[in-house]
Amino acid sequence: MTFSLLHATDFADRLLYKIVPPLKAGMIVLADRYAYTAFARDATRGVDRQWVRELYSFAVRPDLALYFRVPIDVSVDRLMARRVKLKFYEAGMDLGWSTNPLESFRMFQGKVLDEYDQLVQEFGLEVIDAKGSITAQQRYVRTLVAQHVKTSHAEMIDDEPV
Amino acid sequence: MTSPSEPGEGLNGNGLAGRYYGRGIPYLPIEGYPGKLIAIEGTDGVGRSIQIQLLREWLEVKGYGVIETGWTRSPLMQPTIEVAKSSNTLNKLTFVLLYATDFADRLEKEIIPALKAGFVVLSDRYIFTALARAGVRGVDRQWLRNVYGFAIAPHLVFYLNVDVKTLIGRVLESRGMDFWESGMDLKLGDDIYDSFRAYQVKLLREYQSMADEFHFRVVDARRPIDRIQDELRRQVAAFLEPAEKSSEPTLAPLTR
Numbered sequence: 019m020t021f022s023l024l025h026a027t028d029f030a031d032r033l034l035y036k037i038v039p040p041l042k043a044g045m046i047v048l049a050d051r052y053a054y055t056a057f058a059r060d061a062t063r064g065v066d067r068q069w070v071r072e073l074y075s076f077a078v079r080p081d082l083a084l085y086f087r088v089p090i091d092v093s094v095d096r097l098m099a100r101r102v103k104l105k106f107y108e109a110g111m112d113l114g115w116s117t118n119p120l121e122s123f124r125m126f127q128g129k130v131l132d133e134y135d136q137l138v139q140e141f142g143l144e145v146i147d148a149k150g151s152i153t154a155q156q157r158y159v160r161t162l163v164a165q166h167v168k169t170s171h172a173e174m175i176d177d178e179p180v
Numbered sequence: 181m182t183s184p185s186e187p188g189e190g191l192n193g194n195g196l197a198g199r200y201y202g203r204g205i206p207y208l209p210i211e212g213y214p215g216k217l218i219a220i221e222g223t224d225g226v227g228r229s230i231q232i233q234l235l236r237e238w239l240e241v242k243g244y245g246v247i248e249t250g251w252t253r254s255p256l257m258q259p260t261i262e263v264a265k266s267s268n269t270l271n272k273l274t275f276v277l278l279y280a281t282d283f284a285d286r287l288e289k290e291i292i293p294a295l296k297a298g299f300v301v302l303s304d305r306y307i308f309t310a311l312a313r314a315g316v317r318g319v320d321r322q323w324l325r326n327v328y329g330f331a332i333a334p335h336l337v338f339y340l341n342v343d344v345k346t347l348i349g350r351v352l353e354s355r356g357m358d359f360w361e362s363g364m365d366l367k368l369g370d371d372i373y374d375s376f377r378a379y380q381v382k383l384l385r386e387y388q389s390m391a392d393e394f395h396f397r398v399v400d401a402r403r404p405i406d407r408i409q410d411e412l413r414r415q416v417a418a419f420l421e422p423a424e425k426s427s428e429p430t431l432a433p434l435t436r
Contacts, residue, residue: 019205019284019285019287019288019330020256020257020281020284020285020288023277023280023281023284024281026277027274027277027278027281030271030273030274030277031271031274034271034273034274063207064205064206064207065205065206065207066203066204066205066206066330068203069202069203069326069329069330072323072326072327072329073326073327075323075326076273076323
């Protein structure tokens with residue numbers, strides 16, 4: 019619970035100082051992770067799903083939410099290739115499922131991925147196959163973003179005649 | 181980001197004593213724990229601390245295990261809250277969430293283990309203080325109640341009720357008015373006296389509005405300390421030892 023609430027506090031602070039002002043100014047805000055991360059992670063830690071959603075009901079609903087999906091094996095391979103030490107909470111070590119960090123990571127993040135799959139339906143996240151090449155992913159992301167940016171840009175011109 | 185929740189899922193006055201008010205903490209079932217949770221509520225400077233200290237001594241003499249818990253006293257959050265208060269970055273949302281985090285920490289680490297072990301938990305303030313302060317600051321009431329749905333409904337809630345005039349006298353005689361207790365962040369007035377008065381009037385109104393819903397036992401806190409203590413002891417004894425109520429000896433006057 020404290021883990022969940024601390025992250026919500028941090029999120030509220032960033033929302034009010036870093037997200038809302040640029041949105042009001044008509045800028046594009048790119049958020050690396052959003053409330054969905056909390057929904058997936060906190061539910062895996064045993065916090066009530068509905069409660070977390072209500073907790074974050076002060077959040078702005080994104081115009082576009084992208085979910086980069088990879089199987090747990092790919093995720094583990096990539097992390098192992100880059101570094102050896104897994105972070106304590108990232109590996110869900112606080113849950114005491116396994117004393118082996120890698121084993122714990124696999125179990126914890128595996129469940130987090132299951133939660134994300136439910137979120138895709140519930141919140142209409144755009145799924146990007148993150149197994150593929152970065153170029154292919156980026157092309158797809160640009161197509162998705164372009165649709166949104168063009169639409170809103172056109173609306174703005176209509177709304178505010180010079 | 182979600183549709184407004186259905187009423188009754190968050191915090192409301194229908195909570196059974198010793199159970200979670202709302203959705204609770206799924207990984208911490210608390211049904212059947214033998215301990216008792218007694219909350220002493222009331223605004224800043226009303227005299228909660230002395231009453232709790234006296235209650236504690238009395239309960240311990242009677243053989244109860246007692247622990248105290250108080251607002252913003254969690255080892256995890258106290259330093260953070262102090263830092264946040266001293267800077268000017270707090271807004272009403274982060275204010276609420278920091279308090280909620282502190283409360284969650286104390287609930288998991290102090291209150292629930294103590295209830296499990298059969299202690300009497302004396303809570304110096306409870307979630308109603310958070311609801312009142314946030315309510316005065318215009319935070320959405322339904323959202324607040326959902327957030328605090330993980331709280332446990334106390335077995336007894338005593339509300340130390342006072343009028344603003346008496347309160348001002350007491351606070352000035354003891355430690356003076358402080359920035360947050362005067363609601364200076366609300367910019368109700370430049371003068372700390374005016375601000376304290378206006379803020380506390382609003383706070384008292386918020387507490388009052390919760391009295392029926394959450395079954396406050398309203399105690400007239402304008403009276404002398406030992407009179408208030410007598411009333412608290414009478415009610416606590418009746419709750420903890422209902423069978424012995426008739427044989428309860430008359431409480432000796434307090435010597436302080």
